[in-house]
Amino acid sequence: MAAETFWVDGVANTEVPPDDRGLCLADGAFETLRVESGVISCKRRHAKRLGTGLYVLNFPEPSQTALKCVDEAEAILNNTIPQATGTLRLTLTRGSGPRGYKVPERQKPRCILRFSPGLANFGALAPLTVSRVRWSSQPFFRGCKLLARTEQVVALEEARGRGFSDAIMCDASGSWVSTTSGNLFLRVGDRFITPPVDEVGIAGTRREAILDQWAEMLGYQVSIRKISSDDIASAQEAWCCNSVVGIRRIVAVDQFTFTEMTASDALSACIHREKAS
Numbered sequence: 001m002a003a004e005t006f007w008v009d010g011v012a013n014t015e016v017p018p019d020d021r022g023l024c025l026a027d028g029a030f031e032t033l034r035v036e037s038g039v040i041s042c043k044r045r046h047a048k049r050l051g052t053g054l055y056v057l058n059f060p061e062p063s064q065t066a067l068k069c070v071d072e073a074e075a076i077l078n079n080t081i082p083q084a085t086g087t088l089r090l091t092l093t094r095g096s097g098p099r100g101y102k103v104p105e106r107q108k109p110r111c112i113l114r115f116s117p118g119l120a121n122f123g124a125l126a127p128l129t130v131s132r133v134r135w136s137s138q139p140f141f142r143g144c145k146l147l148a149r150t151e152q153v154v155a156l157e158e159a160r161g162r163g164f165s166d167a168i169m170c171d172a173s174g175s176w177v178s179t180t181s182g183n184l185f186l187r188v189g190d191r192f193i194t195p196p197v198d199e200v201g202i203a204g205t206r207r208e209a210i211l212d213q214w215a216e217m218l219g220y221q222v223s224i225r226k227i228s229s230d231d232i233a234s235a236q237e238a239w240c241c242n243s244v245v246g247i248r249r250i251v252a253v254d255q256f257t258f259t260e261m262t263a264s265d266a267l268s269a270c271i272h273r274e275k276a277s
Helices: 021-025 043-056 062-080 150-161 205-217 229-234 262-271
Strands: 005-008 028-036 086-093 110-117 129-134 167-170 176-179 183-188 191-194 221-224 237-242 246-249
Touching (some): 129 150, 183 205, 183 262, 205 237, 237 262
Antiparallel strands (some): 005 110, 086 110, 237 246
């Protein structure tokens, strides 16, 4: 595997100060960016979501800061590794600060970049299980991709310990929300069903692209609502999506199997066309 490259505030570096509030308090947000030939896919969608996360965290000038960081990350990568292809993790913390929760009067956000070269070819997900770990409900942070991902770490480790590659995570009521790292869709007939993300879950950029453009283009309707047991039992297809893998078909979840791949294949052909929207 080729070596990864790291930058801290635009300088090649692998060290973050121990008083960084992202490290100590998960005080920040992040984006995982797919890069192909030096271009960040769905760049504006990522900048928009990052800006929303910075806004709920009360960072200074959230939208401008987010767009600037994403643009600068792409420039740094292209200046260092021209025509790079791989995954770029952009982490924006509130920077260094004194001990305790109180936000410093003078904030200096810190941008941390990690580039992993190469894009793996992911096949369909092997049978999954429903995790015992539930999403915490927090409407104030609706859909934002903030640093604290403890639930996802524990859910994935639990699933792998039981011999599964990933897990479905539910809300407090037991309704399916997502996999540990991707938004969830079911197809029932000519309709896509995906859970809302206004109380739990992350507003994924590829989910947004499907809702904004690709579902209608392919002739499917979309319902954004909680997934019911009837939906699961009658679904022909299930898939998850995120910025790195795009669309990844789900074969089965515990006793439920999903045998078709018509829509997921069509979406896979479409989803990576969107380069900078």
